[in-house]
Amino acid sequence: MELALDIQNLQKKYADGTPALQGVSLQVPKGDFYALLGPNGAGKTTLIGIATGLVNKTGGSFKIDGIDFDAHPEKARRKVGVVPQNLNVDFFGKVIDIVVNQGGYYGIPRSVALPRAEALLTAVGLSDKRTTQARQLSGGMQRRLMIARALIHEPDLLFLDEPTAGVDIEMRRSMWDYLKTLTARGVTILLTTHYLEEAEQLAKHVAIINKGTIVADGTMDEILARYDEAQQQHKGYRGSRLEEVFLQLTREPEKPS
Amino acid sequence: MTSYEQWISFYTIVRKDVVRMLRIWPQTFLPAIVTSALYFLVFGAFMGSRIGTIEGVPYIMFIVPGLVMMQAVMNSYTNVAFVMFQSKFFNRNIDEILVSPTPPWVLIAGFVAGGVLRGVVTALLVLLVALVFTPLAIFNGFIIALFLILASVIFALGGLTNGVFAKSMDAINIVPTFVLQPLVYLGGVFYSAKTLPGIWGEVTMIDPIFYLVNGFRYGFIGKSDVSVWLAIGVLCALAALLFAVVLYLLRTGLGLRQ
Numbered sequence: 001m002e003l004a005l006d007i008q009n010l011q012k013k014y015a016d017g018t019p020a021l022q023g024v025s026l027q028v029p030k031g032d033f034y035a036l037l038g039p040n041g042a043g044k045t046t047l048i049g050i051a052t053g054l055v056n057k058t059g060g061s062f063k064i065d066g067i068d069f070d071a072h073p074e075k076a077r078r079k080v081g082v083v084p085q086n087l088n089v090d091f092f093g094k095v096i097d098i099v100v101n102q103g104g105y106y107g108i109p110r111s112v113a114l115p116r117a118e119a120l121l122t123a124v125g126l127s128d129k130r131t132t133q134a135r136q137l138s139g140g141m142q143r144r145l146m147i148a149r150a151l152i153h154e155p156d157l158l159f160l161d162e163p164t165a166g167v168d169i170e171m172r173r174s175m176w177d178y179l180k181t182l183t184a185r186g187v188t189i190l191l192t193t194h195y196l197e198e199a200e201q202l203a204k205h206v207a208i209i210n211k212g213t214i215v216a217d218g219t220m221d222e223i224l225a226r227y228d229e230a231q232q233q234h235k236g237y238r239g240s241r242l243e244e245v246f247l248q249l250t251r252e253p254e255k256p257s
Numbered sequence: 258m259t260s261y262e263q264w265i266s267f268y269t270i271v272r273k274d275v276v277r278m279l280r281i282w283p284q285t286f287l288p289a290i291v292t293s294a295l296y297f298l299v300f301g302a303f304m305g306s307r308i309g310t311i312e313g314v315p316y317i318m319f320i321v322p323g324l325v326m327m328q329a330v331m332n333s334y335t336n337v338a339f340v341m342f343q344s345k346f347f348n349r350n351i352d353e354i355l356v357s358p359t360p361p362w363v364l365i366a367g368f369v370a371g372g373v374l375r376g377v378v379t380a381l382l383v384l385l386v387a388l389v390f391t392p393l394a395i396f397n398g399f400i401i402a403l404f405l406i407l408a409s410v411i412f413a414l415g416g417l418t419n420g421v422f423a424k425s426m427d428a429i430n431i432v433p434t435f436v437l438q439p440l441v442y443l444g445g446v447f448y449s450a451k452t453l454p455g456i457w458g459e460v461t462m463i464d465p466i467f468y469l470v471n472g473f474r475y476g477f478i479g480k481s482d483v484s485v486w487l488a489i490g491v492l493c494a495l496a497a498l499l500f501a502v503v504l505y506l507l508r509t510g511l512g513l514r515q
Binding site for chain 1: 258259261262263265266268269270272273276277280344348349350352353354355356357358359360509510514
């Protein structure tokens with residue numbers, strides 16, 4: 001099996017001593033739609049930060065499309081696109097410039113990047129906003145802008161860190177439809193989301209991370225097979241099967257009162 | 258990255274900065290013009306007529322190079338410090354470059370080139386304002402250009418170091434007010450170091466702006482308190498040191514990567 005991302009024993013301890021990742025190993029097959037799930041503070045964003053070169057790791061190694069990131073960071077970075085959790089565009093920049101400039105940082109000349117950016121903006125439904133400043137876009141539009149920006153250099157592996165947070169249902173559905181066309185074209189997607197029904201519908205493989213450790217990973221069917229009706233503790237609201245498995249694996253044991 | 262791709266990345270960083278500078282020109286270029294006009298009016302036209310000459314040239318002609326240099330230094334520094342700090346702290350769009358294959362030295366070159374452009378353009382504008390108040394002699398145009406670019410490079414590198422390290426806006430604002438301005442005022446903008454009493458003449462020698470102002474002034478009036486070659490040597494060494502510091506910061510991720 002060819003791997004788009006191969007992480008071995010990844011560790012991260014922040015300067016204040018907080019252990020964010022404690023020996024995470026993860027294999028993402030090429031062309032997969034892979035969901036990395038976990039509660040807040042589990043280490044998902046740190047993992048993506050390390051894999052995109054934005055966070056320094058304290059141990060372990062990883063390869064992107066077979067390229068060791070430590071040995072060949074420039075080659076590895078070319079393969080990766082990222083849509084971060086927080087909006088990080090130049091709010092005073094024009095939409096088209098933001099996408100084209102991102103191409104420039106990958107060495108793509110404006111003459112090549114411009115038509116590519118136009119096509120991407122059309123694909124994400126922002127072609128009529130091309131000369132609008134990013135600050136004038138809605139939150140959902142800014143997220144779609146970040147998707148277009150992440151794709152300008154045609155990456156093989158796309159990290160999506162909670163890309164639909166705060167996005168309305170209709171826009172979310174159109175985003176997923178577009179992202180599914182990317183995986184159909186061979187782009188590997190690693191997604192983190194708190195909307196587990198999205199992950200259940202979209203992802204072929206799932207990993208669940210909690211407190212910096214992978215507590216479960218496998219195909220979606222394998223993860224869902226861990227659903228155990230007998231372990232249900234809550235009698236009230238019941239979520240999807242993935243939601244229940246997620247809670248079983250990540251829930252803090254109740255302390256005796 | 259190939260050399261051509263590195264050039265594209267460099268050009269993109271500079272172009273983005275130039276577009277920003279032009280978009281907010283009342284903040285980037287106008288203040289220097291207004292401030293300098295006031296300096297020329299008060300220190301040059303009003304007080305200068307009473308002071309007479311220094312080093313055999315009219316006082317206003319003597320202070321023009323220093324005031325031009327002051328604006329070049331301030332503008333190149335604040336441009337890079339502010340752009341770096343804003344892009345790493347407020348909207349975090351520095352990540353656009355950090356995730357890309359752009360090597361750290363290209364990032365430095367791009368940011369510094371933006372600062373140099375701002376410094377040089379501001380200096381030229383201030384020179385134009387100076388021409389309203391006094392005719393200017395040019396003794397050596399090459400020396401003028403060299404010192405202007407050296408000053409902008411050094412202080413753009415300093416601004417980049419500050420921008421990478423700063424954890425708050427205060428840290429950005431403190432340096433121009435409490436470090437740069439004293440260095441500028443004590444660096445011989447308004448006086449000749451030869452006129453300073455006792456130890457103050459020697460203290461001035463450790464101020465890098467003293468070398469910049471004197472070298473730059475030499476290009477105009479052909480007179481300097483210090484050897485121009487010594488000044489070039491000191492400034493090149495300072496530029497190399499600052500470049501090494503910034504390169505180390507970017508390669509290790511100190512101040513930028515967690």
